[in-house]
Amino acid sequence: MDSTLFSRRRAERFAQLLDEANGGRRHHVRSRADDELVRLVAVGRRFSTDPPPAEVDPDFRTGLRAMLLATAEREGIGAPAGVTGQPSTGRGPLLPAATARRARARGAILVGIAAGAVAVSGISAASENAVPGDALYGMKRGTERAQLALTSSDVSRGQLFLGFARTRLGEAAELRGDAVGFDTVLDDMDADTRQGVRLLTGAAAQRSDPAALDAVDTFLDGQRRAVGALADGASRAERDRARRSLALLDAIDRRAAALRAAIACGLPASTGSDALGPTPAGCPR
Incomplete structure (x- = not known):
């Protein structure tokens, strides 16, 4: 043998x-x-x-x-x-x-x-x-x-990317006062966030199962508070940069909610895709 x-x-x-x-x-x-x-x-x-x-x-x-x-x-x-x-x-x-x-x-x-x-x-x-x-x-x-x-699996990889985004946020807190380093780390944080969200929303749409979105919701709850705390006491430029990351988190929140609604309607979960993953179809009234 x-x-x-x-x-x-x-x-x-x-x-x-x-x-x-x-x-x-x-x-x-x-x-x-x-x-x-x-x-x-x-x-x-x-x-x-x-x-x-x-x-x-x-x-x-x-x-x-x-x-x-x-x-x-x-x-x-x-x-x-x-x-x-x-x-x-x-x-x-x-x-x-x-x-x-x-x-x-x-x-x-x-x-x-x-x-x-x-x-x-x-x-x-x-x-x-x-x-x-x-x-x-x-x-x-x-x-x-x-x-x-x-x-x-895509779900596990998506959760890892969101974990890396949390790590980048901790690094940004150490780099306040360093304009180049602060911006670079937050750019990396947003990139990790998009990667993780795209994998998790893609898994939810592919399976027509919103379970993968639970990790996105948990991430948003903690990450919003932490990014808001990062802006407290920061310079004006750093606050402006942090607000861009908060705007990304708001967009992810809307996407996850819309995707959940589309799955609940029994419609095809997506009609296309973008940087945040599947773009969900709207439910009929």
Whole structure:
């Protein structure tokens, strides 16, 4: 028996089960390994929804950060995207579409281990408070790209993007007084917001199920308050920039409400699409 082929088939089936567990399309097939793989999927989802607490020793964090900063300075690593002119607002696919699916399948068995490693990694801990201009900021953004690469369903990816938007907002609070850095981070925040909303509204329209919009509503509740607080005590230019982000959140709120109404009417959920995803049809009176 070709053990390599067997392992590949197990990995591909595991990837399918992960997709289904995360809201992806059901494949309506079954293999002899399903009973074992279903248990592994359950373990992976448990780690994703309720990760084990991991405390990093403060002395270790400080020492590791100093070592990484020294290495980055020596090697010339860490020029942050968006500050040096490199594009930072878009997160294109890391692999061509044809190879991305294959790569996910081959690496699916390692997803649980990799997710845990990212969560407790000392390097991730050392870079979690980095902001644009820090040598470790590129590493922080690289960790985010790795999380996206390990996520298969549109709903999960959309929730990740909204989480990144919250992270960008926290960075903006640290950059008040730095006009260029503040604007750049809020641009990235709005781009992450649009990406996440587009994926979640698209999933809701495709399935004619408003459940994916719950994550959008939860995000809006917290993000509006936080952006409003960011504008308090800021300069006039910073307040104007924050208002643009608030206007985007208002537009998302209207889109989510209209999409819910269209789904409730039993109409086709969309008549087209734009930067926020499907544009819903209006309900007849």
